Amino acid sequence: MAEILYKEESYKIIGACIEVHKKLGSGFLESVYAEALELEFKKVNIPYDREKKLPVFYDDQPQKKYFEADFVCFGAIIIELKATKFLTEADH
Secondary structure: OOOOHHHHHHHHHHHHHHHHHHHHOOOOOHHHHHHHHHHHHHHHOOEEEEEEHHHHHEEEEEEEEEEEEEEOOOOEEEOOOOOOOOOOOHHH
């Protein structure tokens, strides 16, 4: 198993995600969970940027397209929300 980078920050984020899931349960769209998670991040003082556009490079060349992360927390941890019954290998 890989070592967890930013261990304390990751546990804090996971705790916020679990709290949202405990309160909302399953069955909503990603946008509903994103709104609730933003409120939870504020409540537990997790710094974040929402829908952050990140540059994509190919052979050290910036591409016209970009990756838009649902959240970037602590300036380093990308959070990509999924609202589905099952995660596929591609989701990992």
